[in-house]
Amino acid sequence: MAQQQSVEEIDLGYLFKKLKETSKNLIKLVFKVLDFYLKFWIVVLALILLGVAYGFYLDSNAKNEYDNQGIIIPNFESVDYLYNNIEYFNNKIKTRDTVFLKQVLAEDFEAIKKIEIEPISDVYNTMTKSREQIDVFRILFQNQDLDKFFEDISNSKYFKYHKLNIVTRGEVNSKNVIEKVLKYWNSNELYDEYSGLYQENAIFQVKEYNKMNLQIDSILSSVVNSNQNVNSSGVVINENSSLFALFDRKEEMLNKVLEAEKKRVDYKNVVRLVSMDYNKEIHHFSNKIKYPIIFIFLFSLGAFIIYAFKYLRQYAEQE
The missing domain is CATH 3.30.70 (Alpha-Beta Plaits)
Incomplete structure (x- = not known):
């Protein structure tokens, strides 16, 4: 048990040590970056001014x-x-x-x-x-x-x-x-010809569906008139289930008329x-802000590539 506790203390100590080293390296990196920009502050300032001027030119001429x-x-x-x-x-x-x-x-x-x-x-x-x-x-x-x-x-x-x-x-x-x-x-031309055909078909559908509605109304009227089972309030009592099917069919036809009428309106154009x-x-991101950032990034990237090249060459020359 004591040995296990000792191992855990060693692991935690190693972890804190690595975290301390990482934090220290990160702080060193931040100061190196700051030192770099302070060393070349004139170049950075010139790039900012150049980027603002170029961005202003682009913004003023942009549509x-x-x-x-x-x-x-x-x-x-x-x-x-x-x-x-x-x-x-x-x-x-x-x-x-x-x-x-x-x-x-x-x-x-x-x-x-x-x-x-x-x-x-x-x-x-x-x-x-x-x-x-x-x-x-x-x-x-x-x-x-x-x-x-x-x-x-x-x-x-x-x-x-x-x-x-x-x-x-x-x-x-x-x-x-x-x-x-x-x-x-x-x-x-082809779809223009289709336009006339579709329009004629939609008009024809409206006429046919309206005829079907009249036929359904005629059947319903004859069924109601021939029905003798009428109560005192005048309500028709009909046990024929086909009567309800006719009502459903009429509702369907009315919806079809509406759809055909909508098509007739829609079919005016392809x-x-x-x-x-x-x-x-x-609204686009302002060029007066974008180009200074781009110029500084390119300058920093170039400086980093030169630094990395020198570091790798020194490493390669070490015996």
Whole structure:
């Protein structure tokens, strides 16, 4: 027992000794760094002044940047078309393809910095549209985690609404710039033809569903009129379960009419703009602060490399 206590005291003593040595080395390192900057304070001051001057020059010539955030609906199964087009557009911006950008944006060809898009995940409404969609989602979820499913951009086609963010720069009319981009997306000939077909189909669906509603109303009216089981309060007592099925069917038809009417409104464009908040200014880290830090860091890194090289050479020359 006494031997065990002695071993523990030795271990604690060794630990405190190492901690003391580490603290002492750390303090020495701090003072070495301070001595270094005090020794070269003129150089450090010059770098700070140079960095502030250069940062001020960049800030004074930089163009303001703005976020324009909105919601859009890609219609006619055009999600893949839209996402590929945005990737293509961003590549043209990076490569500064002024020929292409002038065709789309005219005099505002330098106004867009980047375009971002992501789906708005609405699993419940998407899954409950039909039995077929429920089966599709069940299969997908069996083979993939829910979080990974949402992160997979290929699944974006299942969602109706998408977030759109267009970053503009300079004193331009962001609304006009974004309208030009939307006009470009909506100018696809194939999807423009689809637009007419989908519109006609939506109008036809509304008419057919309304006819079905009238037929259901007619059946309900005939059932009520022919029913003889009426109590004193005038309430019809009907034991026929099909009557309740008709009410359910009527509710279903009313929902289908609403969906068809919404489609008719949505199908006006290939890419339908729902809403857009314009000109939310983006605040960047000031160049007047950033560049002095960068210059001092580069100077310190260079001095450290020289110091390390000299130390390693001395170590290598030792016998």
